[in-house]
Amino acid sequence: GESVGLHLPTLSVQEGxxxxxxxxxxxxxxxxxxxxxxxxxxxxQFIIDIRSNMDKRQGQRVxxxxxxxxxxxxxxxxxxxxxxxxxxxCAENSGNNRLAFGKGNQVVVIP
Amino acid sequence: xAGVTQTPRYLIKxxxxxxxxxCSPISGHRSVSWYQQTPGQGLQFLFEYFSExxxxxxxxxxxxxxxxxxxSRSEMNVSTLELGDSALYLCASSLAxxxxxxxxxxxxxxxxxx
Numbered sequence: 001g002e003s004v005g006l007h008l009p010t011l012s013v014q015e016g017x018x019x020x021x022x023x024x025x026x027x028x029x030x031x032x033x034x035x036x037x038x039x040x041x042x043x044x045q046f047i048i049d050i051r052s053n054m055d056k057r058q059g060q061r062v063x064x065x066x067x068x069x070x071x072x073x074x075x076x077x078x079x080x081x082x083x084x085x086x087x088x089x090c091a092e093n094s095g096n097n098r099l100a101f102g103k104g105n106q107v108v109v110i111p
Numbered sequence: 112x113a114g115v116t117q118t119p120r121y122l123i124k125x126x127x128x129x130x131x132x133x134c135s136p137i138s139g140h141r142s143v144s145w146y147q148q149t150p151g152q153g154l155q156f157l158f159e160y161f162s163e164x165x166x167x168x169x170x171x172x173x174x175x176x177x178x179x180x181x182x183s184r185s186e187m188n189v190s191t192l193e194l195g196d197s198a199l200y201l202c203a204s205s206l207a208x209x210x211x212x213x214x215x216x217x218x219x220x221x222x223x224x225x
Contacts, residue, residue: 034213034214036216041218042218042219043115043117043201043216043217043218043219044154044201044216045216046213046214046215046216049213089153089154091154096166096167097142097144097159097161097166097167098144098156098159098167098169099144099156099203099214100156101146101153101154102153103153104153
């Protein structure tokens with residue numbers, strides 16, 4: 001079936017370094033993608049989105065890259081801070097007004 | 112502008128009971144979706160409502176149901192609770208189609224079935 005998945009379960013990064021979180025998706029018809037951040041005890045927080053007619057989009061300290069050829073999505077966080085420690089999910093528009101989520105990737109920032 | 116509000120935050124129920132969870136979307140948002148989050152299965156889509164109509168439903172048994180009111184507030188109900196229903200239930204709201212516009216989540220309701 002259709003699925004969205006992440007390559008690495010846990011990413012440990014030194015404070016101040018850049019982080020890259022990867023995501024593979026299988027539905028080539030997906031045309032909208034979102035990255036969410038979820039801290040312990042909280043709901044997912046919207047970070048950034050991208051539509052399939054773009055291959056890059058930048059926000060504040062974050063950049064999302066979309067490679068439709070290999071069905072790959074990545075989130076780059078610049079100058080990672082302790083507050084960036086969380087689980088990050090990618091989600092895709094799987095049609096019919098629903099989002100399909102990946103399993104999540106834990107980011108641990110080392111002070 | 113207030114975010115998505117879910118009540119209650121925490122709930123403990125006994126097997127066989129039923130439960131109703133509530134979600135108030137962001138003002139002006141008409142689409143409300145519900146998701147179940149568990150450590151093993153991640154975020155699983157339950158259903159989506161728009162203008163009081165269920166537009167889409169995930170692969171959950173009929174014990175899981177929902178509704179949306181004219182003010183866009185939504186409730187979900189789980190009947191005959193099972194231990195496996197213990198999870199974080201999340202509500203997300205968006206302006207129109209959750210599949211192509213920003214969707215914002217509430218804090219969730221942590222349901223524990225004992």
